[in-house]
Amino acid sequence: MRDKLDAIRHRFEEVSQLIIQPESMADMTKYGKLSKEYKDLSKIVKKYDEYLQVTGNIKQAREVLNTEKDPEFREMAKMELEELQPREEELEEELKKMLVPKDPNDDKNAILEVRAGTGGDEAAIFAGDLFKMYQRFCEKQGWKMEVLDLTEGTAGGYKEIISMVSGPEVYGLLKYESGVHRVQRVPATETQGRVHTSAATVAVLPEVEDVEVEINMNDVRKDTFCSSGPGGQSVNTTYSAIRLTHIPSGLVVSCQDEKSQIKNFEKALKVLRSRLYEMELSKHNAEISAQRKSMVGSGDRSDKIRTYNYPQSRVTDHRIGYTVHNLPTVMEGEIFDFIEQLRMAEHTEKLKEGSDNA
The missing domain is CATH 1.20.58 (Methane Monooxygenase Hydroxylase; Chain G, domain 1)
Known part of the structure; x- marks a missing residue:
């Protein structure tokens, strides 16, 4: 040492x-x-x-x-x-x-994406609840959150909502939230009073600079369209919204947050760059996980990571078996305890790995 x-x-x-x-x-x-x-x-x-x-x-x-x-x-x-x-x-x-080697991305800003999963309208409502939870958490941390693009659910919430979170150590804290979040509760649309299980997917991507991911703009198709709001009504009559399609990977990114087409283009390009970076990072992590399986991991979006059980007011993180019985407080943005427990678990893994390799 x-x-x-x-x-x-x-x-x-x-x-x-x-x-x-x-x-x-x-x-x-x-x-x-x-x-x-x-x-x-x-x-x-x-x-x-x-x-x-x-x-x-x-x-x-x-x-x-x-x-x-x-x-x-x-x-x-x-x-x-x-x-x-x-x-x-x-x-x-x-x-x-x-x-213990620090993740070089930890100090970066992050792209936070929340999408409705299985469960129809209830999944979209839950995605909205999760996004509000993250909004409150970001406020408590003193971070800035900007919505880049969203698609509202027919009964409330969001089918998809993408935001940029800026501040100190944003990715280092939020990265543990990537994965499938499951909810167990009686939906507002349920007439029989039965508990349903629905899910939403969270993806947290580090914001990357253009020097880290080089994009050939000849590989990107740019489309413009009018921004739209609830019910599809026109918000403005200018073609300020941007859709970027990265032809080699098939990735599609939209941004309609700004009235300026140039600003929307810049924001969409940031999201595209982060997603391309994540694809490369996922390949790298897959190679590592072939040798060892991390308990905490990098937050694969296909993994079920947490369950929010409303009847029992219980929240359980399945990666470390950590449970609390204060669900309303958690939904108000009090998730730092979960993040800290996950950081400690990952740290213990790395220390053990370091001693095993010594």
Whole structure:
């Protein structure tokens, strides 16, 4: 572990010098990357410095016990050891966690897509409930949410709704929400009072820059159409809405949020780029999962991840077997507890994997 930490310190010192060079400050992209690396490395270096100080003090206390004859000095050294040794263990665990490779996408903004699954009108209503849940969660985090495109359900809710979420560590938190969400409740349309099971699919994609995914615009067909609202009524008479079709992959993206065709085109292109990136990422993850199956995983949208049982006020995450009995609170956006439990489970997996490969 110390070899890795010494290498990190060396890199930190390099970045400290690079970041103040005139050529770095003149290139904002380069400066931004160096600033982020400096910030990330400084946290580890600071913790490592504390660890070295604690281990150094432990070494000195042991030397006193081995060489000092004075009972008072020996007692002080013994008390210091009793205080420092638990702290040494704590710092070791904290540093091990810090050394677990971080997903480079975690700090990015995200595209959040919610779609009705099996269950007809009730699935669309549930998709709407889920989207409201995420809206409230985003508000609590201080994030900005922009709706890019939506198709409303005939009885309420959404057949599909796509949004952009912007803020710190958006993808790193929301990525655990990808998958199939199942609801068990009596639908508003049910006359017999029977509990039905419906589902909605959530996909969370990291927003990617054009340098990360290169799109040949000759492969993209661009169509324009009039934005429409509830009931198909015309919202505006200009062809400002955009539909992009990526011919090689068959991916289709629409955006009608803005009155400006140019802005809609830019937003649709962001979604298309993120979906293409996700396709490549899925192939990469499939290769990894062929060797090992992660308990938490990257949130395959075909996996049933969570059940919301209204009669029992119960919410269960099936990936980690975590259950709470406060469904109304969860639907008000209090989902951070689930995300934290999933992060801890994934972290434990990575630590175990690291020790197995050591």
